[in-house]
Amino acid sequence: MEEDLQWIEEVLAGNKQAYAHIINKYKNPLYATILRMTKNPQDAQDLVQEAFIKVYHQLGKYEQKGSFSSWLYRVAINHCMDEFRKKRYSMKQVEVSETTAITTNHPEIVFLKKEKNRQLERLIATLPEDERMIILLRYVNELSYSEISEMVDLSLANVRNKLFRAKKKMREQVKKEGGYFHELSNGR
Known part of the structure; x- marks a missing residue:
């Protein structure tokens, strides 16, 4: 600082x-x-x-x-x-490189991790821009609620509400589609 x-x-x-x-x-x-x-x-x-x-x-x-x-x-x-x-940005899928998906070289694990990353990217892409941004700031950049609040110029309560709504939407999508994120559909 x-x-x-x-x-x-x-x-x-x-x-x-x-x-x-x-x-x-x-x-x-x-x-x-x-x-x-x-x-x-x-x-x-x-x-x-x-x-x-x-x-x-x-x-x-x-x-x-x-x-x-x-x-x-x-x-x-x-x-x-x-x-x-x-x-009006169009959402395009970005390939997850093998180097970011690999912790072991076993082909099945590589494939499963890539598929899981793709599904997560698709779930996040379905969110409105403001909720997607808050999800990314919280879980990718690992920022605190107060840092996100300051960054996006929203109250702390609004940040929490948007994060809650975004996760709820992702849970509902997983319930409809199924897939790797069954833990989301259980409310975690």
Whole structure:
């Protein structure tokens, strides 16, 4: 956090090179979040680049009320949501690479993990944008409810409600379709 503030001060003082530190620190987690929102690697790369440009231009607006990472994510996610509204993003499936699905090299386990990941991606893709984003921030980025609340500019109660509704919708979908996530249909 303190190194973020130092880099921000340097950028605002005219040292544009200091912004590279911010990009390097946040590009991978931000890309992972946006990729799960878009389901398209090229679109995700474009949106991450655009988001970092937007953050750069708005850096002077950061008021240090919350963590810089929450502010950065909020700017980036708001940018993505604006783009979704403009383009009415079409959801595309992204292949789960074997390297992310493998803990053992047995072909059956690889196949089952890939199928489970595909089903989870499909379940998440059925959610409205706001609920999908909250699910991803909570379970992929492992952010706390308060961090998500700050990031998406919703009350803590609203974040909890949206998360509850999203999980309920996913449970109902699993009950209809069946599949790997039977534990969801049991209310877990």
